[in-house]
Amino acid sequence: MASSDKLASPISSAGPSEALLDHDSTLRVAKSVSLSLGTDSLLVADERPHKPDRGCCGLLSSKAETNTKNAISLYNVLDAQVNTSDLLITYAAPSKNEEVTVTSLQYAIGDEERTTVEKWVNALLERAYENSLHKKRLKVLINPFGGQGKAVSLYEKYAARVFAAAQCKVDVQTTEYRGQGTEIAEQIDINAYDAIICCSGDGLMFEVLNGLGKRPDARLALAKLAVGLLPGGSGNALTLNEFGTTTNVSVAALGIVKGVRTPLDLMSVSQKDSRVLSFLSQSFGIMADTDIGTDNIRWMGDKRFVYGYLVRLISNATFPCDIAIKVDVSDKKEMKERYAKLASREWDPSADQRRIEEAELSPALPELKYGGVSDEIPADWTVVPGENISTFFAGNMPSMGKDNQFFPAAWADDGFMDIITMDSTIPRLRTLKMMDLVPKGEFFDREDLNYVKASAYRLVPHQKEGYISIDGEEVPFEAFQTEIHQALATILTKTGAVEVPFGP
Structure with missing residues (x-):
């Protein structure tokens, strides 16, 4: 399902198709300004005369006075209020650095207009927040140590004003030590907030989800409380999958304000003495070494992953292991057909409430269907030769980082994880060419790419030392x-x- 690019041009000239409007959707203010509700836009037609532009040396140009007609995407509309004597509309407008800035329109209104204006404002907000919740209650956790240590300033500069303009009720807390996100989520009142928002990298989100998973009512807490990420770390994959950005904090804040509640599969990763929840990926081999082994160069941002991968690929590293997978789909054509069917689904507004009601009936974290690492491997699992494994990578969402769409067949709630395995026997030049196709979306169709959809797997390393990465x-x-x-x-x-x- 291709993403809708509502931020690409939220203010543009109104097109002729927007002229087909119901009578009640147009409001006339300030005598010469009309505000009309289009299908996707708020249309602003200002017929008041505007001063001509000044020409060379400050002289008035001969250009005739013109009226203005602009369209503001309803996705960008943050709020609208009828005050004592005026109408105030706030929205997010693009700025030069690809962020968005809070902007407003304000028009005087008379007492006799108030009832009509209030009715129109209600209609505007209903369309602007069609599938979303207005005035969200947000618990915001900021990790001041993540990434390059700029999360606090990024939040205050870009996100805080967007949340305030959208009338969100925000409770901000700065984390002070590793693991505090888990403690906060484990104790949080799930009825006091609509979402937990992390301003950090993916690591704080990992803590929050596992904190929710430790609760006696884990399934209910995970269903009721949405989670979102403002990019404030070196790895911001959740933001990328949620809102299509890894760097623009205000764009992500707008996404949270207008965000639609969306179900997400989670993965239980169990070892002999532990069980954690994973929302993004698990990696072993080159990908894990690239992730964990480059922790000392986080100052490079996303580039550290590219650098780390190339160094390890050139060394032709091998990571022998035993792998067994509960394969559900191995045919790439079938994966494409399944994906197309999911992408064509109509959004069901009642599905979310049904999911919460089901969780209320069975609120605890689901039991492990396949047991743990000490249990017998089920007979219907597929054993994968692992003596020459260079990369094992399992993912839950399409993108693992900017230009890193490693799992293009992944769907957020399809009930499968996507798994890639690669051998060190593949010539390095061929592997490099394969990796070069990842940003171009042509990675999936390579014949030498082992790609399956699965519901479970087990991996047993042969070596005594190395890295295993769970969500980074x-x-x-x-x-x-x-x-x-x-x-x-x-x-x-x-x-x-x-x-x-x-x-x-």
């Missing part, structure tokens, strides 16, 4: 088993589906 976090280097839990968590997205640059 290091876990003990030992056998681990993962299984999927369909639609267990809730995120916020622009359209009710994750951002997909290409698809399979």
